[in-house]
Amino acid sequence: MSEERVLATYVIETPYQLEHAAVVMAGEQSTGTFVSVPGETAFIKETYGANIVRITELEPAAAPSLPGCKPPRGDANPVYRRGEVVLSFPYHNFGPSIPNLLATVAGNLYELREFSGLRLVDLDVPVQFMEKYRGPQFGIAGTRELAGVTGRPLIGTIVKPSIGLSLAELQALVRELALAGIDFIKDDELNGNPPYAPLKDRVRAVMEEIERAADKTGKKVMYAFNITGDIDELRENHDVVVEAGGNCVMVGINSVGFAGVSHLRTFSQVPIHGHRNQWGAMTRSKALGMEFRVYQKLARLAGVDHLHTNGLDNKFYESNESVVRSVRDCLTPMFGDDTVMPVLSSGQWAGTAIDSYRAMQTVDVLHLAGGGIMAHPGGVAAGVESMKQGWEAALAGHSLGEYASTHVELRQAMEKFARP
Incomplete structure (x- = not known):
């Protein structure tokens, strides 16, 4: 034995x-x-x-x-x-x-x-x-190759408002983001397969805009469609995305369970974006539950390629120290080189790039800003540009104020989002 x-x-x-x-x-x-x-x-x-x-x-x-x-x-x-x-x-x-x-x-x-x-x-x-468990299929390297991004973090956003947009409104938003040069867009976890905008219709509408923008810019945005559902729906939902030319699917890990993620991994042809909604119920009390270190190992075994870690100065309860540990855990190999892409989100904007890089010492992150892009005073395209400028400043060793003095989008972001 x-x-x-x-x-x-x-x-x-x-x-x-x-x-x-x-x-x-x-x-x-x-x-x-x-x-x-x-x-x-x-x-x-x-x-x-x-x-x-x-x-x-x-x-x-x-x-x-x-x-x-x-x-x-x-x-x-x-x-x-x-x-x-x-x-x-x-x-x-x-x-x-x-x-x-x-x-x-x-x-x-x-x-x-x-x-x-x-x-x-x-x-x-x-x-x-x-x-038995295959681990990440794409991971960091495969995600970078599909997104066409090297030497810096992937810049992304979450569709906002989270729910309620008509297909026409969603198309207009995706068009603006894609033409602005964003790397990644994801559905909000609240938006799965609702009757008012079924997944099949949403996939078709979004991919039309992404392909149209790619023809103009030469860059195909990675879009993570939320395919969370019952176990027997995962393959059907995945196939809807892939057949439309999609290049990423998102699943709520705690909604489908690790076994559901593992099942998806057996047939997925695109990266699996792992969302950890409900995670707070498992970890918020320090006297109960489990550490993220354990959670990410199980999620990684099951096969996610991206995993949410929260971000610095987030809108939730989690400390910056905890977020940094979570990012480092995702970047620590388990077996061979099977790391996953940490996803920074929650209350993020261009100004969090410098502190994130200083604390994490890596560009292997997917940095998502929902309101930090959507609510930018210069508009959505300016919000995307400000995020890129924030990371340019971080990688060049500039202070936020110094770089903002010559970059209007970053300056507008500071005026809107910087905390006193």
């Missing part, structure tokens, strides 16, 4: 001794339960049981982070201990299966009453997973 193992790292909080809590974790997620059972033989424990690799004590919490924890009986003033726990699970318990892997490393653990906090912070899986 295989000796390969999966390593899962957690940060836990518990009113019990850390060693006791770790034993409970290992038993619950492998061969044990709350009470000894006759069938749990020494052979079964040794062959299929989870092992405790390491326990590192951290600073205790002043109070329980989550409700529902039951301290040891008779302990009126429990200490809520915190620690990092590394567990090792036999690979042969689940094999190369992301759904069953998740049932093991992120299953009932979150509900155990011994814990007032539990978070999966890292995950290492054996190379056998690549025998």
